[in-house]
Amino acid sequence: MTFYKVITLFIISTIIIGSNITNVVKAETLNNKYPFDDIANSYAKKEIVNLAKLNLINGRGNRKFEPLQPVTRAEFITMIDRMLQLEPVNNEIASFIDVRKSKWYYGWVQAGFNLGIIDGTSPGVFQPNELISRQEAAALIARAVKIVEVDKAGTPTFTDSDEIASWATSYVMMIQKNKLMTGNGNKFRPNADITRQETAVVLNRIVESAFGVKVMDGQQDTTIQMGWQYDSTTAEFIDHVNHSNINTLTPRWFFLKDKGRISDQVDPELISYAKKYNKKIWAMFGNLFDADLTHTVLTNSVMRNSVVQQITTYVQKYNLDGINVDFENVKPVDKIYFTAFIIELAEALHEVNAVLSVDVSPDLGTDWTEAFDYVKLGKAADYIVLMGYDEHWNGSPKAGSVSSLPWLERALNKLLIAVPADKIIAALPLYTRDWYDSSLAVLSEELTLEQQSARILTSNIKLSWNDTLGQYLATYTKQGTQHRIWLEESRSFTLKDQMINSKNIAGNAYWYTGAETSDIWVALRNSDKFSSY
Incomplete structure (x- = not known):
């Protein structure tokens, strides 16, 4: 081979290699410009890029977004949940027979369902892998962004409005009015599948709206989340708190004794923990349901004053943030004395910058609550804690819910007549x-939520949802006897919390910390976040 041929081949090779390098660089530049390789020609590429940066959407593997592909029901609610900054909730009680706990979308579906953003296609059926239509998507979006339906009159102005299902008409109207889904060529195409790029456009419009800005900001008011300690060591209680939403600790440290003495069961370890992790301590002061002892102390002004001084001294000694008074089974004749005691204790605690909260039962017009002067207690104390449970109690002549939604709301509404909202804490x-049933009476066994879950797993349980009560009823038969459990779980708790949040009260309390399943706290965080939007 001559020298000139060698030179020629070298030049040609250099050109080819250089061209390949250029192509690689161009490809890398393209890849760096977009998070997915298949969106360059999509009309929604800007929206897709923006949502990907916010981690609100994912591709389908191998850097593919597949913009023209339709969206499944599970995928759509997942994107909605992420946009709302919600967490997936692994409900202990599965709401749908076709959404299994092992599936990636289980927690996302449950999160949306708990809040009423999405529903099943029929009772107990969700069809997660079915494609979602544009009118179904409109309904989910309207619920997610809380578009208020002011007027049901009229119809959407699309040329194919007659194809929109009657149940979806108002949702499509609201979506059109707010310019979130505008249609194409004056057609809405209600029964067409919504594509991934169409979804990206709609979600991005929401994100860039005033509503979306607040959601992305992620700020919400911090409410009181109070948790009682019961049946646990300090180490166990701390562990429970660490896995909860609790910010106000209520250990049961002080109890009324004879001659007005007070027992002291303070654990310095919990105080150190609370100070380190910025938790408040409102130590509980109880009467152990002893009506006679309570009467003796409250009606004796010297003893009563001694109790006030002892509690105030303990607050100062241990540098406590407050006291939670839990006097139950107080005689009706002691109403004026209990009120006087609370007024005196409030004045003393306020002088040392401590908070006073008082536990009360719902005003049901019985002897059990006759000792509570709700108006005067509400004026004296910083907070009134409504014990929103024992609608049906141990020994109740009738079986039923511990705390159904309508019962709790009635109790809360009645308390709100006597006490300002910002002074009320609702205990769940x-x-x-x-x-x-036995041969003589209706009997019951108390279950923690963990025990409830275990029982459901080990028994042949039948579940039915009661819309009125806002709860599942679980039934099963054991040794020929029918059992019934009105369940407390993530869905029922979300409904209660949404109702509570609508009253703008000071916060929630929980009896008792450690009895729950972990999904409860995630569901409540979602509820509080969604309520804050």
């Missing part, structure tokens, strides 16, 4: 009851 039960 982390327990339920397993009811069964």
Whole structure:
């Protein structure tokens, strides 16, 4: 081979290699410009890029977004949940027979369902892998962004409005009015599948709206989340708190004794923990349901004053943030004395910059609550804690829910007549009851929510949802006896919390910390976040 041929071949090779390098660089530049390789020609590429940066959407593997592909029901609610900054909730009680806990979308479906953003296609059926239509998507979006339906009159102005299902008409109207889904060529195509790029456009419009800005900001008011300690060591209680939403600790440290003495069961370890992790301590002061002792102390002004001084001294000694008074089974004749005691204790605690909260039962017009002057207690104390449970109690002549939604709301509404909303804390039960009939009476066994879940797994349970009560009813038969449990779980708790949040009260309390399943806290965080939007 001559010298000139060698030179020629070298030049040609250099050109080819250089061209290949250029192509690689161009490809890398393209890849760096977009998070997915198949969106360059999509009309929604800007929106897709923006949502990907916000981690609100994912591709389908191998850097593919597949913009023209339709979206499944599970995929759509997942994207909605992410946009709302919600967490997946692994409900202990599965709401749908076709959404299994082992599936990637289980928690996302449950999160949306708990909040009423999405529903099943029929009772107990979700069809997660079915494609979602544009009118179904409109309904989900309207619920997710809380578009208020002011007027049902009229119809959307699309040329194919007659194809929109009657149940979807108002949703499509709201979506059109707010310019979130505008249609194409004046057609809405309600029964067409919504594509991934169409979904990206709609979600990005929401993100860039005033509503979306607040959601992305992620700020919400911090409410009181109070948790009682019961049946646990300090180490166990701390562990429970670490896995919860609790920010106000209520250990049961002080109890009324004879001659007005007070027992002191303070654990410095919990105080150190609370100070380190910025938790408040409102130590509980109880009367152990002793009506006679309570009467003796409250009616004796010297003893009563001694109790006030002892509690105030303990608050100063241990540098506590507050006291939670839990006097139950107080005689009706002691109403004026209990009120006087609370007024005196509030004045003393306020002088040392401590908070006073008082536990009360719902005003049901019985002797059990006759000792509570709700108006005067509400004026004296910083907070009134409504014990929103024992609608049906141990020994109740009738089986039923521990705390049904309408019962709790009635109790809260009645308290709101006497006490300002910003002074009320609603206490929720982390327990339920397993009811069964004996030959003599209706009997029940108290269950923590963990025990409830275990029982459901080990028994041949039948579940039915009661819309009125806002709860599942679980039934099963054991040794020929029928058992019934009105369940407390993530879905029922979300409904209660949404109702509570609508009243703008000071916060929630929980009896008792450690009796719950972990999904409860995630569901409540989602509820509080969604309520804050």
